[in-house]
Amino acid sequence: MRVQTDGLRSGEREARATIVDVAAAAGVSRQTVSNVLNRPDRVAAPTLERVQREIDRLGFTPHVSAQQLRRQRASAFGFEVNPSGHRRMGHILDEFLVELTVAAPSDAGHLVAFAPDPDDVLTAYRKTLTSGIVDGFVLADTRTDDPRPPWLIEQRVPFVSFGRVWDQPELTRWVDVDGGAGVRQAVHHLATSGYSRIGWLGWPAGSNVGDDRRRGWAEGLRELGLDVDAPAEESVQDLDQATEAAESLVTRLLAQGRGDVAVVCASDLLALGVMRAVRHVGLVPGVDVGVVGFDDTEVAAALQLTSVRQPVAEAARTAWGLLLDPELEGPVLLDPDLTVRASSVRDPTTAAGGP
Template sequence: MPARRLPTLEDVAARAGVSRATASRAVNLDPRVRAQSRIAVEAAVTELGYRPNRAARSLVNQEVDSIAVVVPEAEDRVFADPFFAAMLASITQRLADSPVQVLLAMGQPGGRQKIERYLRGGYTDGAIIVSHHRDDDLSDVIHETKLPAVYVGRPYAGDVGIPWVDVDNNSGAALAAEHLISQGRRRLATIAGPQDMAAGSDRLAGWTAALQRAGLDSGLVEFGDFTSASGAVAMERLLERAPDLDAVFVASDLMAVAAMHEVQSRGISVPEQIAVVGFDDTHAAQLTRPPLTTVINPVGELAGRAVDLLLQLMQGDSVDPVVLQTAMVKRTSG
């Protein structure tokens, strides 16, 4: 069922029988508005359920009260994945010396009505949207409400008219492939991320292209959803399909740690028999035995650039997408 369109100031003016300018002055308590007009506007506001747009007001007053970090994922995943914790902490730290409050809005995929109602309700001055999927319609809400917003991660659909900041996932995955190939690994597999997310599809594309350039088989692919459990299941399937594989690139550290445990539980040594490389460089990558070789996902810089872009938008500036480069952290798992 489509969300009900929120009443606009134009609707209020039409219901009250006044101009938009008069309605705006009445809503903002301008003492120059005649009593008759003010009463009519107040009645229209009550009847229509109109809420002033905080974002528009912040542009006028140059005052930002709050920013929402929007994560359209289930709560259990948000709290279990260190990427989200690091992102939220970095955004909060970036704004620590300002009066801006950071709010967190989460929502189970397929049931994001609460997030939509929150964004439409004018409760925040801007939004940073993290971990969005192909079927998310949050960009529609952003455009309809004219709420300043920035994506962390390239939108799956490409240019949706909303700025974004991302790491070069394609090149990062290619780095992982080239590293493993340079070690003499020839039977390579990957545990890819969800293909309804740009990060998942870009990392698989970069890996596949690098293997094909080297003349190697790129068909050993299993898919996870960036959770630990999915990494273990995908690794189990790969071992069943290709007992002779000698390297695996896993599209997130959380999945990679679980994949490594699955390998080691079968008595297979890492990296002597199977090399393992992850993506993200989370704290968990340093705690595995052996420590996890991984591709850096610069969460702190992503968060900082996202905040900067959003604040520029709120000041009325135009901004362009930002793509950050990455590198590998070579430890001893692969």
């Protein structure tokens, strides 16, 4: 696997704490520090705690290449199970973890799940890496100013991410789903179905995923010449506000006349708010107001909600390929599909009725 060499400047590398610094600070031998890193069961609890405290204070992390000289490959990769990321991205991260497990090569790709450290993003990665149980990581829930990719590059640790490294375009070891393309597809579908005033319900500006999906909506309108001067849209910070925002958006659209109104949403949860708002004014989703969500959850299928479906299983297989096969090139941007149901067609009997 080719490894990115971006990292700290030479002066910063020279200032990095060494195993000698840790040993001196903790008042122990270098061998004791090595045991703490590689054989903690051999170290008395008070000494283990003292050395670990100095390791954390000095920010010491041995290069993985040096560790690999002392041990065999683990043939396993770490995956951070972060509740905050799962709240932001809904069920997709759960589905990705399942598909990643299913697609793991039996001889070279086991997963080791670990929890984040609430005080320092990198602490859990340091501890998991120095434990010797993983050779690298699969990242998810990437975001702007994400410290994990540059740190892993500096440590020469193999990794791949599910999600673009948004503000570091030079990093290419990622697979992602083209959310903008999925939303454009939804806009074209609605226009074909006879809806000409298509609003947007999304998240506040600043969310990379949300902004990408909104761009797809705006581009779809421009491509079709639909109401590009004064498009109707609302954003929702808290899901508890989804129904209220949806009612405001639907009311604004309907005030211009009924019969050709639709709303595309950044997620299925937001789309459910729109469906409730439509029913609240005595109308029927699809027949009177078109509604499209994103993620194609089980709830979407149960409520006959048209939704953009992400190819998560393909993303998982691609992630393993990028991680283990040096011949594969990244990045990989996958196209989603649109599952059409009753919420976006005039005649519900013509809908697919399921994924």
